[in-house]
Amino acid sequence: MPPQPDAVARRPSITERARREQLIGLTIALIAERGYAATSLASIAAAASISKAAVLYHFSSKQAVIEAAYRSVLHDLTEHVGPRVEAAAGPGAAVEEYAAAMIGYMADHPDHVRVIAEALGDPDDTGIGDSPGSAARWGALAALIEHAQDAGEYRPADARTQAIMINGAIDAVVAESLNDDGYRLADAADSVVDLVRRAARG
Template sequence: MTTRPKRPEDRELTLTERARRSQLMEVTVGLVADRGYAGASLAAIAERAGITKAAVLYHFPSKAAVVQAAHEHVLGALVEHVGAAVEAAGADQGPAAYVRSMIGHLREHPRHTRMIIEAMVHGDADHEPADRWRPLGDLLRAAEGVLGARTDADLRTLAIITGGAIDAVVAERLADPDYDTAAAADRIVDLVYASRPA
């Protein structure tokens, strides 16, 4: 009876394996950003990484797996950046920090933005709408002292509207690299803080 060698997902990764997986995720982000989901084939990932397709398959069992890992890597960087900004800002300024850091991070990392969009359109994962608006809704609730008391439905709607505005600003920046996203972020913040209930 032959025993197959343990795959990376079956054990703790070595430093070299972690570095290679990180490289493959970065290569995949670049390919998806440059060529779209369809253009990020296993052969293209291998070629850009300077390794064989078999070596890619050693680390990830399929194209979907490497794309999913790259997507999670990009989302992790975004969440870490936004989370640090929100934490540093305090409760009253949490929504402003969320808007500015979300737009700022995606402005500074347009390839990440394209990766997120492509993975959402072509990926197999289900995306719950509440996963997008609830974190901002919680920040809006925590900032009640400056935003005024609101119903949960009002907070949800404000979070959805604000999230849509962020998405639109980021999309506009992808289409027009000269678009001033910092000014747009400030305007969104002004609208959020000016929309106190009557």
């Protein structure tokens, strides 16, 4: 039986899409400033100068807009890192560019750093199920490492473990930047890439 006309999802207008993007951007800023727990529908609405009902017109709940903000951050991060990895000079360089691009993006987007750091905390607080050790985080990097090994640029080792270690190094320097405003992520990126190169290439 075909769906009834009122059951078919209506495509958002340009104005509605712009409003959604505005709400997502404001939510990212609020999470970065206050954390997930203190980011409420009321605070999002106030930042946008609209009512809570207007926010709920675009998102079904606080969790929905927070999830959208988190996914937006991940999308932007992927859009930054992906092309740099693809443009790398070889398989080993692709792994190293992954680390450099990840840290470089975090250095340029401190609000996004805090959103990701908050999201990878207690899922009971954030409602987001991602975790630092999830396969979604290490799987793509492990595949890059395996490609570098197959090409003979990296010596044989467990790619999953190496991916977890590289992500751990990235997480550590990013966390340090959150604790110390004077800590330079740009310098940290060079150190992490050098560590990866020395460990994997031999």
